[in-house]
Amino acid sequence: MNPDINSSYTLDTLQKLLGTPSPTGFCMQIMKLLAQEAEKLGYAMEFTPKGNGMITIPGDGQSNKGALGITAHVDTLGAMVRSVKSNGALRFTPVGGYSMHSVENEYCLIHTRSGRTYEGTVLSTKPSVHVYTDARDLKREEENMEIRLDEWVTSKEETEQLGISAGDFISWDPRTRVLDNGLIKSRHLDDKASVAALFGLLEWLKRANFKPDRTIRFLFSTYEEVGHGSASIPGDITEFIAVDMGAIGDDLTTTEKDVSICAKDSSGPYDYEMTGRLIELAKREHIPYAVDIYPRYSSDASAALSGGSNIRAALLGPGVHASHSMERTHLDAVVNTAKLLAVYIMN
Template sequence: MTTSILESLNRPYILNLLETLLRTPSPSGYCMTIMKLVREETEKLGYAFEMTPKGNGIITVPGQAGVGADGEGTLGLSAHVDTLGAMVRAIKPSGTLRFTPIGGYAMQTVEGEYCLVHMRNGETVEGTVLSTKPSVHVYPDAREWKREEANMEIRLDESVKSKEDVEKLGISVGDFISWDPRTKLLPNGWIKSRHLDDKASVAALFGVLEWLKREGKTPRRTVKLILSTYEEVGHGASYIPPDITELIAVDMGALGDDLSATERDVSICAKDSSGPYDYGMTSRLIELAKREGIPYAVDIYPQYGSDASAALRGGSNIRAALIGPGVHASHGMERTHADAVAGTAALLLAYLLEA
């Protein structure tokens, strides 16, 4: 009996790497550590890794000899390592920090969260995100106080009582702030953590690379994996290598309202805020998911954009599609399942072995 791609994936490898990625701080613009991590992992697998001037990573997987000469070009797969976070906007006279968001999230999703302030000397200071009226015992309107940027602050876990005390620690305006991911991988396959958008997809891409290396398989045509570092602020893959003619953005699938995907499905997005994705590519992904027995759903995301959206806005002359593991409560306390991450890797492998 032939083993399917889905069954032959190395799930422990994918999930162990995912946990490492989730625990590595990487708000947009502060991705040096995580890019070093993915570079080292790529080199362990024996693939070429290069960095763009902007800081994106490109991993090249050579295709079969002679394929692509008829103008098919290179297949691109993209996922982003950057996450939501914040930056120090001001140091208040009281010794707390005002922060400015990195990425789009509702303020109530970070209230009460632990965080790290990353100083430019390489050190970190711990803190907690709070409303400026954090206690119902003190402020009669604490419950109604609007959770917006001006009404939020970070309480530092240091003995500071003034702006000068904070500055002595080495904290400055412009320092990056990362949220505690609170990562938990449960024995039953459920994965809950901040930043599954989009580190679950990055882990799936490395599951693809590990499978190709272990099975000794070569994709039909050359594949370039793009690991972007500014997706959450809108311009992650605005530049892609010019030889790419097809790009599959691999990003989390949104769940809820009138959407049909679940946390155990691969979400195939037919249209997002940037418009419809390529009809032929989307149709082929649906056919392959059916053929490989991969649970999937087709959905439309009106409040969503991807690395493919950025590439198209940047002028890339490409066909584009979007898939990814279903993730509940996106840009909040997110959750997915190992089945969705593995299914995403399996669908990508099915596509690149034939595309």
């Protein structure tokens, strides 16, 4: 059976995901979107107490291997209001790990707890070279950055009257562009490209009426960027595949058209047999892939292992350039990630 992944559906899903703000800890809207999309495909999504979603496809009972878990995370980098400054601007604290250079001059949304949303722009506290002699040299770190609100405010009191206060979430404008040559550039391809790949896989499983011999649990986590997305997983899972972006650069061989298979990251090596099986299946199916080591990276599979799960784990995903910055991938990598997972399930 050839896993004919629907690229149009996968891309459409990705664009919906990218257009839905979901910084870590503020994933209610995007999880509602996923539940609705799952329902359209004929699946039910369950929710854990901390907001992770799970879709279960029962096995036909012929396998005694235990369940296969496949996870991707919907949460993204973002920020939170740390304080309102005397000039009415906002000081913010990062959610997730990124450099301040990567968000300088970015448009953003401030999500108040009353449900109101305001626009703003991330700037340094000395944003103009026409005014400040050290504008170019000012170190881009938290205390030297602020958000200029797109409201007529000049004082702390005026900003607070809008209902903005410490603890409000901030999401970055994704600035998504889909090009005719298949390239996709956007913030938050980490890891919404992988989530779209999983929904491309789910759509194919339903369309092909494929019945797996073992139970498959799709987990969509909401706290990966802060290290504990899938730290707790169902006890029947014996194999766990984290689907997350493949980093590009330095001595890494992954490209934006490849499925990246990670043999080792900062948490240690992934399961030898699972990783080897993914490599052999990619070779057999002529799926462009690369095997790399990520020394400054961890995944939801790492979190599950650290949380005490007695599992074997692997990591793969579409190659993404400039991770945690202005990211870019290719639709081929997203679709082929879904295809490789489909082949793994069939084998």
